[in-house]
Every structure is written in structure tokens, then in C-alpha cells.
Amino acid sequence: MKLIIATPSPYARKVRVILREKNIDFEEIIDVPWNTDTLTLGVNPLGKIPILLRDGYEPLFDSKVIVQYLDGYKPKPLFYPNDYSENISARLVETVSDGICDSIVLIFLENSRKEILRSKTWIKRQEKKIFEGVQYLSNNLDQKQYFVGNHFNIADVSGFTCLEYLDLRFPKFKWRDKYKNLVSYWNIHKDRQSFKETKPYSQIIEPLDD
Known part of the structure; x- marks a missing residue:
């Protein structure tokens, strides 16, 4: 997995924290989504980060969507409570x-x-x-x-x-x-x-x- 992030972004940070908490191997790619050369072009139609890249699958974007995916991918520890x-x-x-x-x-x-x-x-x-x-x-x-x-x-x-x-x-x-x-x-x-x-x-x- 690869995660496109911006270093100040609280939304990207949520995903970065959870990937670490779940001990999932991934690569961080730093981007500046406000700049004209942003990596989000053609990847996220909204031009925002974070974006999770997975081999053979469509990119996932929006921190809530990504975290929900990660809870399914590796349920322990679970971040959206079952209760x-x-x-x-x-x-x-x-x-x-x-x-x-x-x-x-x-x-x-x-x-x-x-x-x-x-x-x-x-x-x-x-x-x-x-x-x-x-x-x-x-x-x-x-x-x-x-x-x-x-x-x-x-x-x-x-x-x-x-x-x-x-x-x-x-x-x-x-x-x-x-x-x-x-x-x-x-x-x-x-x-x-x-x-x-x-x-x-x-x-x-x-x-x-x-």
C-alpha cells in the first residue's frame, strides 16, 4: 500500500496513525495538494488527500472511507466501534x-x-x-x-x-x-x-x- 499525504494534514494524519496502530506496511508519499503539480490529479477527482493506493484496485480517498476500509482489511484493533x-x-x-x-x-x-x-x-x-x-x-x-x-x-x-x-x-x-x-x-x-x-x-x- 501507498498513502499520499501532506505533512500538516490532520485528515492524512488520522490514516497514518491508524496504519501504524494496525501495524500495516505502507509507503508514505508526500504531496502538496494546493500546488499545480499535485499528485492528486487523475487520482482523486476532488483533488484532496489522503489517498490510499492499492495494487490492482481503484484508489481510495477521504479519511473516513480509508479508515473504514482498513478496519475491514485488518479488524484488530478496531477503530469504528461495533457497539x-x-x-x-x-x-x-x-x-x-x-x-x-x-x-x-x-x-x-x-x-x-x-x-x-x-x-x-x-x-x-x-x-x-x-x-x-x-x-x-x-x-x-x-x-x-x-x-x-x-x-x-x-x-x-x-x-x-x-x-x-x-x-x-x-x-x-x-x-x-x-x-x-x-x-x-x-x-x-x-x-x-x-x-x-x-x-x-x-x-x-x-x-x-x-
């Missing part, structure tokens, strides 16, 4: 975490435009989603060690990845000062090997002219 209630709860945490990351990406791209073209109203709308999303994560976690159930699953991969993406792309939001339970959660999981090996870092993207 119906836990499954829905885990997917909600994943959806909120991904939504926070979506808004961070949109703010980052808006700020990459020429200053005269930037919309402060648009940025504030996205910031509101981030603030309310993190509040949801804090409320959902409460004082637990895991978001859902008593085991590490997709909710934890998504939630932890989201928090570190905030550190990378939205540092002005001092979530650590406001949400002590999320700080405790981060401290519990920060030394997990799959997280340490996939810590995000920035890439240079081509400027947006208009």
Missing part, C-alpha cells in the same frame, strides 16, 4: 474534529490571499465554528481518558489530531488556557508512538493570487 451507541458517538466526535480542521484550513487559505482580498466576516464565521467545536469536544470528553468507551478508537485519533492541528495552524486560540480537561487528555496520549511519528509540520504552498 451501535459507541459507533455513533465516535463518529460524532470525528465529525466535529474534522469540521474544526475544515474551518482552520479555510482560515489559513483566506489568510494566504492578498490582504485586500481577505474577508474578515468569513474568517469570523469560521472562528465561531472552531470555538464552539472545541467546546463540544471538552464537554464530550469531560474527565475521561478516552472520548468514547474505555478504549482508543477513531474518536481519540480525530480529537487528538484536531488539537495538535490547532497548535500548528491556529495558535492564536489558546485552548490549553481554557480547557484543562483537554490538556490532561493531551498529556495522557502525547507519547503514543503513532502520534509521535506523525506530528504535523508545515509545507510551502503556491501563493493564491485571487
Whole structure:
């Protein structure tokens, strides 16, 4: 298997973490999907990463689709819980975490435009989603060690990845000062090997002219 990634991407990181947790051999191919020479052309019609390449099969894209495939490919450990209630709860945490990351990406791209073209109203709308999303994560976690159930699953991969993406792309939001339970959660999981090996870092993207 080969996985096309971008190094800062929280969506690619989810898959990278789970491949490591499942101990599946794969090769990482680094791409910048915003650039004109992106490897996503002709592979993902949406031009996004991550993309999982498998010999003899069509490419898989979207982190949720890929993780679901990996749970079928190698069920242990399972990341989407079998229990119906836990499954829905885990997917909600994943959806909120991904939504926070979506808004961070949109703010980052808006700020990459020429200053005269930037919309402060648009940025504030996205910031509101981030603030309310993190509040949801804090409320959902409460004082637990895991978001859902008593085991590490997709909710934890998504939630932890989201928090570190905030550190990378939205540092002005001092979530650590406001949400002590999320700080405790981060401290519990920060030394997990799959997280340490996939810590995000920035890439240079081509400027947006208009």
C-alpha cells in the first residue's frame, strides 16, 4: 500500500496513525495538494488527500472511507466501534474534529490571499465554528481518558489530531488556557508512538493570487 499525504494534514494524519496502530506496511508519499503539480490529479477527482493506493484496485480517498476500509482489511484493533451507541458517538466526535480542521484550513487559505482580498466576516464565521467545536469536544470528553468507551478508537485519533492541528495552524486560540480537561487528555496520549511519528509540520504552498 501507498498513502499520499501532506505533512500538516490532520485528515492524512488520522490514516497514518491508524496504519501504524494496525501495524500495516505502507509507503508514505508526500504531496502538496494546493500546488499545480499535485499528485492528486487523475487520482482523486476532488483533488484532496489522503489517498490510499492499492495494487490492482481503484484508489481510495477521504479519511473516513480509508479508515473504514482498513478496519475491514485488518479488524484488530478496531477503530469504528461495533457497539451501535459507541459507533455513533465516535463518529460524532470525528465529525466535529474534522469540521474544526475544515474551518482552520479555510482560515489559513483566506489568510494566504492578498490582504485586500481577505474577508474578515468569513474568517469570523469560521472562528465561531472552531470555538464552539472545541467546546463540544471538552464537554464530550469531560474527565475521561478516552472520548468514547474505555478504549482508543477513531474518536481519540480525530480529537487528538484536531488539537495538535490547532497548535500548528491556529495558535492564536489558546485552548490549553481554557480547557484543562483537554490538556490532561493531551498529556495522557502525547507519547503514543503513532502520534509521535506523525506530528504535523508545515509545507510551502503556491501563493493564491485571487
